[in-house]
Amino acid sequence: MKPKPVEPGAPLAAIELDLDALQKDGKPIRNDFCDGHRLHLDRPLPFLCVYLGSQQNAAYHIATASASYLIAADIGLARAVVRLVAQRMRERCGAFLVIDFGELAEDRFLTDDVPFLRPFEIALGSGETAPEKAALKCFATAASEREAKYRTPRVGDLGSAPSGEARLWDDLGNVAWLAVRFAPIYKVAGTERIYPALRDRVVANMVDTALQAVSAFLKASKLKPPATHRSLGRRAYVDAVTRADRSIDEVASAFDFLLAVTPINAEQAWQEFQAGDFERAPKLYYRPLEFEIAAEKRKLYSISLDHLEDPLLSGLLSEKQQELDLQLSLLATRETSRFVELGRALYGNVEPALAARARHILEKTVGAAPTVQQKGLGAEAVAAAARDMIAGYRAAYPDFEASVEIRADLPAGLLVSRNRLFVSRDTSLAPERLTALLSHEIGVHLLTYFNGDMQGLSILRSGLAGYEGMQEGLAVLAEYLVGGMTAARLRLLAARVVACQAMLGGATFEEVFRILHEDHGLEEHIDFNIVLRVFRGGGLAKDAIYLRGVLQVLDHLKNGGSLTPFWIGKISAAHFGAIEELRARGLLRPPRLEPAFLSSDAARPRLKKAMAGIDPIDMVEA
Structure with a gap:
């Protein structure tokens, strides 16, 4: 009419x-x-x-x-x-x-x-x-x-x-x-x-x-x-974008995927595996979920992306919606045979070129595997050092409100969940690795959370879809820039790739353990921790992203790329162009903080070397 x-x-x-x-x-x-x-x-x-x-x-x-x-x-x-x-x-x-x-x-x-x-x-x-x-x-x-x-x-x-x-x-x-x-x-x-x-x-x-x-x-x-x-x-979000972003963040905040698939009995599992002469996979136990998966999925897909009036933002939110859906589906299949295939959809296969680089690193670092630390920095000492580093960032940015918690239900090491840093009670860390590890967790993972939080889009703090690979690549680069990249550490990252490839190829827990121990000569407890991570939840290929991510970062630097956009929030390499467009449109502010390690005298020559073009093996200094 x-x-x-x-x-x-x-x-x-x-x-x-x-x-x-x-x-x-x-x-x-x-x-x-x-x-x-x-x-x-x-x-x-x-x-x-x-x-x-x-x-x-x-x-x-x-x-x-x-x-x-x-x-x-x-x-x-x-x-x-x-x-x-x-x-x-x-x-x-x-x-x-x-x-x-x-x-x-x-x-x-x-x-x-x-x-x-x-x-x-x-x-x-x-x-x-x-x-x-x-x-x-x-x-x-x-x-x-x-x-x-x-x-x-x-x-x-x-x-x-x-x-x-x-x-x-x-x-x-x-x-x-x-x-x-x-x-x-x-x-x-x-x-x-x-x-x-x-x-x-x-x-x-x-x-x-x-x-x-x-x-x-x-x-x-x-x-x-x-x-x-x-x-x-556009330089302004319409209300529909803000509502959709907040609603997606509410679902993302309802669960912590990595905590949900991390075994709570790592030390007992090691003892069980060792007592059985490494012939039988141990029984792994997980936290009960504090939410109903179907209800979270209903919330997720009740979020309308129809009236955002911005194709770029609509695409970013849609990708995040799909990633959260896949994570929820993974949690629904935890400890079943379907878990590994859904994990493959989330993190991908181990590409042949990546596996070849991993094996090259293992060949070049034979004999670098460390013995288990009998005396190292315990959880309390690591937590205290972490609080000191966080205080330094808070002095520059008062809203850097990160907490440090010591937990007994995590494998040895550190883990960041949103604005919280978890330190395992079983942690025993070589003193020379302390700065590198804290730069990894605080200087990258927590810093990008708080920088993303001040951008006006919640998904920049919780992470755009597929952000983890670039995050871990930047975090490994941080270890190198502070002089903490050892042959043993690089060897560990390469072994994770080999373990992921074997697991995705159908090898069992004990078979992957033997591949690492007999073919590559790693120490038994280290082998076990690698395999435990790879088989968490039923088989998760996440650990291949560390070496893949650092290769992407080094390639980016070699081609003249800047690191600055990656401090804006948690983004993937695939989103670099999108972030540049949002910056050009004035929708994103410069990062409030840059990692403290970037301004150190020790980091500058290493960064210059990385920008000239290096292989991961060239990052090893000790």
């Missing part, structure tokens, strides 16, 4: 007041007026994306993913709003471009015989000025270089595209414009069904391409373009 014309007087008066507040106080505009109309500007910007219509199709989602957009059902009111916003933003920014997004009536190039290989249609039009033509040319070039599920665009002239629609730009006066119409390739032909993943890709591609076009428009207008077109994206 054709919408009734809307009297523009009252909405325009309210928008005038909103624009006054935006220009005076920087207050964002999010004005829902009339039925199906919305103006959103999160700051003064030299462009406005417009969608005319009432359907929430891909064109609608492209517009609403912008930092500056108008959704309107009435074309007359839309023109009035565009002219008003253009006048104000041109005064503020020096130039202004309206980008009108819409969909073509059909996917003309689609045929039944090859439904995913034909090109798809994009039709463009613009005004006649040089900046408008520059925007059109840039959009056409950038769009032509993208593909969407094996289909590449064929960009043409909007004048040749069948339309019949009322045209926004026909009565805009001197407002510069760019019109974009694209084939609805995300729709299942002849139905109302869609391909959601394909729609999301179309939206993300179009949004990024539009920002490139705005950057070209500014340059052609003799204005300074942004350092990166992505800085023209």
